[in-house]
Amino acid sequence: MDVLIVGSGGREHAIATAVKKSSKVDKIYCAPGNGGIAGIAECVDITAMEFEKLADFAEQKKIGLTIIGMDDPLVGGVVDVFEKRGLRVFGPRKNAAIIEGSKAFSKDLMKKYGIPTAAYENFNDADQALAYLDTVSAPIVVKASGLALGKGVLICQTIDEAKDAVRSIMIDKQFGDAGAEIVIEEFLTGREVSVLCYCDGTHIKPMTSAQDHKRAKDGDQGLNTGGMGTFSPSPFYDDEVKRFCEEKVYQPTMDAMKAEGRDFTGILFVGLILTPDGPKVLEYNARFGDPEAQVVLPRMKNDIIDVMEACIDGKLDTVDLQFEDNAAVCVVLASDGYPEHYEKGKEIHGLEAFEGKDDYFVFHAGTKKDGDKILTNGGRVLGVTALGADLKTARANAYKATEWIDFSNKYMRHDIGKALDEV
Ligand code: AMP
Numbered sequence: 482m483d484v485l486i487v488g489s490g491g492r493e494h495a496i497a498t499a500v501k502k503s504s505k506v507d508k509i510y511c512a513p514g515n516g517g518i519a520g521i522a523e524c525v526d527i528t529a530m531e532f533e534k535l536a537d538f539a540e541q542k543k544i545g546l547t548i549i550g551m552d553d554p555l556v557g558g559v560v561d562v563f564e565k566r567g568l569r570v571f572g573p574r575k576n577a578a579i580i581e582g583s584k585a586f587s588k589d590l591m592k593k594y595g596i597p598t599a600a601y602e603n604f605n606d607a608d609q610a611l612a613y614l615d616t617v618s619a620p621i622v623v624k625a626s627g628l629a630l631g632k633g634v635l636i637c638q639t640i641d642e643a644k645d646a647v648r649s650i651m652i653d654k655q656f657g658d659a660g661a662e663i664v665i666e667e668f669l670t671g672r673e674v675s676v677l678c679y680c681d682g683t684h685i686k687p688m689t690s691a692q693d694h695k696r697a698k699d700g701d702q703g704l705n706t707g708g709m710g711t712f713s714p715s716p717f718y719d720d721e722v723k724r725f726c727e728e729k730v731y732q733p734t735m736d737a738m739k740a741e742g743r744d745f746t747g748i749l750f751v752g753l754i755l756t757p758d759g760p761k762v763l764e765y766n767a768r769f770g771d772p773e774a775q776v777v778l779p780r781m782k783n784d785i786i787d788v789m790e791a792c793i794d795g796k797l798d799t800v801d802l803q804f805e806d807n808a809a810v811c812v813v814l815a816s817d818g819y820p821e822h823y824e825k826g827k828e829i830h831g832l833e834a835f836e837g838k839d840d841y842f843v844f845h846a847g848t849k850k851d852g853d854k855i856l857t858n859g860g861r862v863l864g865v866t867a868l869g870a871d872l873k874t875a876r877a878n879a880y881k882a883t884e885w886i887d888f889s890n891k892y893m894r895h896d897i898g899k900a901l902d903e904v
């Protein structure tokens with residue numbers, strides 16, 4: 482069959498790489514894609530939010546399966562548009578993608594169904610939020626409820642800081658409509674773990690765990706970003722934590738969505754924090770993580786098309802999901818200045834060093850093709866992933882491979898996976 486992937490980041494490059502390995506797939510298209518994806522798929526000039534155009538394309542090309550990588554189209558209802566036209570598509574419908582699209586919704590869901598999460602209140606009125614802040618203590622977390630490119634969460638060390646956050650989100654509309662409603666929640670401490678799960682509406686199968694590094698600078702300093710690097714598996718996600726999450730988080734979330742008439746099909750990304758009181762859910766996403774996908778998918782043994790089709794057909798219980806007994810580390814190469822101001826259009830050198838090496842991957846995020854050249858075209862430019870027998874080897878391999886790449890404003894964190902030194 483032919484496959485269409487919707488999105489343009491490192492995540493979509495990792496999905497395309499997994500799809501390319503499938504024996505079921507003839508041709509891959511990607512809308513809109515990027516300079517690296519163009520190496521394995523035909524890029525199509527349709528943006529992720531042009532739902533009818535995407536569906537027209539899928540119809541014309543008789544696409545056997547469309548995979549939606551990004552959150553915005555999912556939350557906007559792209560899957561509903563495809564389904565209405567009888568097209569096969571992988572991802573949650575709009576009424577289920579709300580689990581990512583509205584943090585207020587997901588907090589209420591967790592409260593109603595007893596899924597462990599931080600104590601919180603939702604507000605759609607700034608005065609009420611400000612008055613509430615007089616009744617609680619800092620540190621405290623203020624979150625825009627809607628999609629805000631991963632930047633809508635403000636950790637506030639004082640109540641005054643929290644009040645400023647409320648004003649800037651709700652009155653100055655720092656995140657636009659995403660901040661019309663906010664969540665104010667208890668500050669939690671602990672290791673964070675991301676667990677991405679395949680879901681078919683009824684059954685849920687967690688993949689191997691991963692950990693992201695969200696801050697821009699070494700030592701978890703600087704601004705929050707989309708993610709500066711990942712490793713998989715997380716040694717902190719041990720058997721006990723896993724068992725707890727399987728009993729108290731994953732299946733209960735599936736059951737809760739079903740009970741609400743919002744059957745969830747696709748990828749449920751569970752962002753966990755391992756607190757001294759046990760694991761709690763920080764957030765849900767309705768798609769693969771980026772750059773979590775870049776360390777999880779290269780370790781998956783199954784044919785991704787088989788798993789995705791089982792999800793669509795409600796037969797995930799028949800799939801034996803398997804991962805290699807190895808480790809992966811991804812270091813993001815960004816444009817210096819990300820996530821604020823940075824320059825684009827720099828020529829990238831050294832990409833050919835990855836060719837023919839099975840244990841090394843260079844996933845393109847913000848790149849574009851210009852004749853024979855590949856230029857930087859975004860904040861996060863490339864994700865350099867390496868496999869290894871264990872995490873420390875994978876980390877050494879990944880950092881070695883970052884040296885193969887050169888562009889003039891290349892920036893990366895040097896401590897991806899440093900926490901592993903404590904294990
Ligand atoms: P979210 O998008 O909700 O996952 O938040 C982004 C990041 O903010 C998380 O990965 C955490 O590092 C941090 N964060 C979110 N909520 C909390 C919380 N309640 N306590 C401490 N840190 C948090």
Ligand code: GLY
Pocket residue numbers: 631693707708766769770771772773
């Ligand atoms: N890396 C975090 C995310 O994809 O939301």
